[in-house]
Amino acid sequence: MADPPAPTRRARTILALLVLFMMINFMDKTVLGLAGKHIRDDLGLSDTAFGSIGSAFYLLFSVSGIVVGFLADRVPARRLLAVLVVVWSASQLVIGLPAAGLGALLVTRVTLGAAEGPAFATANHTAFGWFPDRDRALPSSLLTVGGAAGVAIGAPLLAVVVTRFGWRAAFALTGVLGVLWTLAWLGLGGEGPYASRTEPAPDEPRVPYRRLLTRGTVLGGLAAGFAGFWTMAVAVTWLPQYLQRVHGIALEKASLIAAGTQVVGIAFMLAIGYASTRMMRAGRTSRSARGVLGGAAVVVSGLATLLVTRVGGGAALILVMMIAFTVGNAFFGLMQAALSELVPASRRGALLGIVTAVASTAGAFGPLLTGAIVDAAATRAAGFQHAFDLGAALMVCGGLLAAALIRPSRDRAALDPAPASAVLTH
Template identity: 30%
Template sequence: MRWVVLVLLFFGAVINFADKSIIGLAAVPIMKEFNLTYTEWGLVGSSYYWLYPITGIFGAALADRHGAKKILGVLMLTWTILQFGVIAIAALPLLIVYRVLLGAFEGPYSPIAYSHADKWFPPKLRGFANSVVVGGGTVGAMIVAPILVSLITIFGWKIAFALLGLASLVWAVLFQLLTKESPVDVYKEVRKKKKEKLEKINLKDFLLLLASPTALFTTLAYFSAYTLVVWFPVWLPIYLMEAVNMPAAQMGFSVMVIGIVSVAVYTGVSMLSDYLFKKNQNWRLSRVYVVASSMVLGAILLASVIVFQNPIWVVTALCFAKGLTYAILPIGPTIMINEKRERGGLMTSILTSSGNIAGIIAPVLTGFIISVAGGSKLYGYNLSILFIAAIVLLFSILFAIFVKPSSSKDKNMMNKGSTDNSDLIFSDAK
């Protein structure tokens, strides 16, 4: 059952990120239809994230209380309605409203998915499990790009959006029919015993926890990576076409290649992290140092495309820059959940929603930079890339210095007498 859950969470992330990225793949026809400037297009990209951080926290808290299965089902049905509703969009204001609402209801998916996967897998496999969920995001954002481009070309961008709504509906039905909320029935009893604890949280202590170096700098590192996460779906297609001079078909293929290679890279980093953790139970060595080193190298490779602008090198560098920088996405949630396991959904939502604030800033900032660059679009794109690389480099170094997770938390959970509900999962219960 755990693998069925993980596979469906993977495909849920595919849909989630396809919904995010298709707007970038349809940028040219949408901008032409509504006569949009680069600044206005940046506003469209940013609007998706205006409510995303808030609803991410709220939705994950609801999942902690009422169950991930129920909340994810509701979210997916809402995506379906919104994607079908895109057919009625006739002007920029309606396009922005649609993106705001879609972002609001898609915001909770990632933290809920990370927390839900965490229930089903032991510590030695959580990095891999989360990398699978993150991999679904990369598939949705980049690997299926040629398919989405074909749908946009053949049917038009509105019909292509509606087809993604149909995919959401199919997923919602399958998730309700094929999965369970938890690995064992006893888990329900554990949650009943903890219900009062879940209803009462000391706000002061929780805020102090979020302000601790481990939580704070993990969140900032995640934030820095997310500036790249949102840049890829909104600006990469246009960048490859306008700055690297790729035709649409080559652009779609390049986006797919970047996605495929990057999945292999950050999955490999996650598996290395899991392997080291299994060997030594050392959070600093296996989680923090591995991720920080990966992000530093990713930032350097990202910045290199400014200097070496040969199309082959650009695609190659972006493959590894994306994969290495994204290493924080699967490992960050494991660090945050470790800080307060009984509030796993809430902890991951703080992480992802804080990171998604980058989604509000990055698209608008990129559009503004390109606009003020004057006649040189290439100069504007290069400045935006350099800014992202600098942010990633800075916060990955701070992450390595200040993040010191307590290894005792997972050790306690693995003790036979532990009352943490994760013990029920580690036993490989059928």
């Protein structure tokens, strides 16, 4: 099999902009957790009330993910991504105003979630327009790395801003970064040669979405994706406070620990994405290269999450966190690549949006339930242990289901009226 052509300079530029897109996206998410203690003290909030702010982010996250997923197959990416970033930047900038209180924080977390809900799927859909199928795992992994880099770079920066200029200044900074990205995207962004078509080709099969959504690949992706989003939402909202309130670590040091874990996580995610791409190029099935590999990463993170509250502090805690909150994130990129195999380009944006949106409903429950568990426990340490154990159980179960159910080639063959042998040898 001949090697595919190398990506063009334009493709690399678009991918770089999309990585920055994901970096800012995760800085927006991270700022709430980093500023959490200051927000709680300033507004007089209980753990349950603060958890509700974290969960408010996901109120429209899934709904907008589905809606924008369908729009992504019809609206040019240059316009669509710009609108999303303008909305989420405005949401952050409002909180920078001194008059903004609890009500404004709740409302803007909802609008922020509505704008960021479609972000990962839409960024992948746009990137896939510039790369052929067997080369998509690495670009998608790079987008996941962008989120990790947003935490690695953003956490120390935002922590300094919070401690020296106040928590509102940190929200304002992320809003300004979003505005600057929008200007760059409007000047350089666009769609590639593999972008979705406005109308299907005459010979393209019309598969009902109910058949698509009941394939094993979709169900496996939902199981592990739900678990991954649960743990991600809990970590973004509560991990800095866990380090501060249980281990007595100052905010700036906690942010450096979080950054360090993400730097190591970037190496993990790049290695897994690269391994998946090499496996596909070597002729391995997408089941092994994307389903089994991705599911195993989620299981490993789940097992490590069980240890977070059991290893004590120091280097052991940092080492476990490096695995627990990073390795499983590699699944998101592999999941997007696996899902893109099931449908032609004209329906790719919708399917990616639907699956990501449904999986991300976990974020509406995880932070809120974590706050309630911490409030109800005899001690803070016990509460966080119960909450993290729940996330660990979800990840182990979800990862095993993903490894067993994700079989893109088989599922595509079941949907395609063409002979199965023709599809499987594609």
